[in-house]
Amino acid sequence: MKKGFTLWFTGMSGSGKSTLAEAVQGILLERGMNVEILDGDVIRTNLSKGLGFSQEDRDINIRRVGFVCNLLTRNGVAAIAACISPYAAIRRENREMIGRFVEVYCKTPIEKLVERDPKGLYKKALAGEIKGFTGIDDPYEEPEKAEIVVNTAEETIEESVNKIIHTLELMGHVPASETELEYSEEEEEEIKKRLADLGYI
Numbered sequence: 364m365k366k367g368f369t370l371w372f373t374g375m376s377g378s379g380k381s382t383l384a385e386a387v388q389g390i391l392l393e394r395g396m397n398v399e400i401l402d403g404d405v406i407r408t409n410l411s412k413g414l415g416f417s418q419e420d421r422d423i424n425i426r427r428v429g430f431v432c433n434l435l436t437r438n439g440v441a442a443i444a445a446c447i448s449p450y451a452a453i454r455r456e457n458r459e460m461i462g463r464f465v466e467v468y469c470k471t472p473i474e475k476l477v478e479r480d481p482k483g484l485y486k487k488a489l490a491g492e493i494k495g496f497t498g499i500d501d502p503y504e505e506p507e508k509a510e511i512v513v514n515t516a517e518e519t520i521e522e523s524v525n526k527i528i529h530t531l532e533l534m535g536h537v538p539a540s541e542t543e544l545e546y547s548e549e550e551e552e553e554i555k556k557r558l559a560d561l562g563y564i
Contacts, residue, residue, distance in 0.1 A: 374469030
């Protein structure tokens with residue numbers, strides 16, 4: 364049986380987590396892998412219906428996602444979670460529980476998020492109409508040791524996806540493809556240095 368793993372996308376609202384998760388899912392399916400996406404909005408509607416947005420409720424929500432990812436990972440599935448997951452302690456807790464855990468930090472400047480703002484949430488939060496909004500009046504704790512960092516304000520979707528897939532290949536989670544991914548020598552060195560710094564290679 365193929366070994367499963369969890370690919371955990373974290374980042375503020377509008378940073379591109381769901382878009383990248385779906386793009387990565389498509390490539391993994393093409394390579395013959397079993398894949399499941401656990402999207403934050405979908406989880407909130409189903410698995411975590413009734414929870415609010417206090418720190419305690421957010422932690423419960425992220426623990427539930429981690430629990431499901433752990434079950435999927437143990438059974439040979441590539442579990443892809445796309446959740447804001449703002450608190451470092453709970454992400455670390457899930458990492459320790461799952462083991463085969465790869466964190467993708469979708470790093471996007473707040474100015475860009477406000478500019479995109481497809482749901483108009485940042486404008487409402489900045490106007491005080493929404494309380495406890497991550498990155499405005501509730502903290503987002505940036506990952507310090509994410510295996511992958513994508514800057515969705517500067518990179519195209521394809522560039523970010525290539526970085527994610529190549530990192531997963533180097534870590535042995537994803538079989539390499541005969542089709543070469545497009546990235547520069549500088550990007551290749553950046554990926555390898557990050558993995559070396561984290562002790563993977």
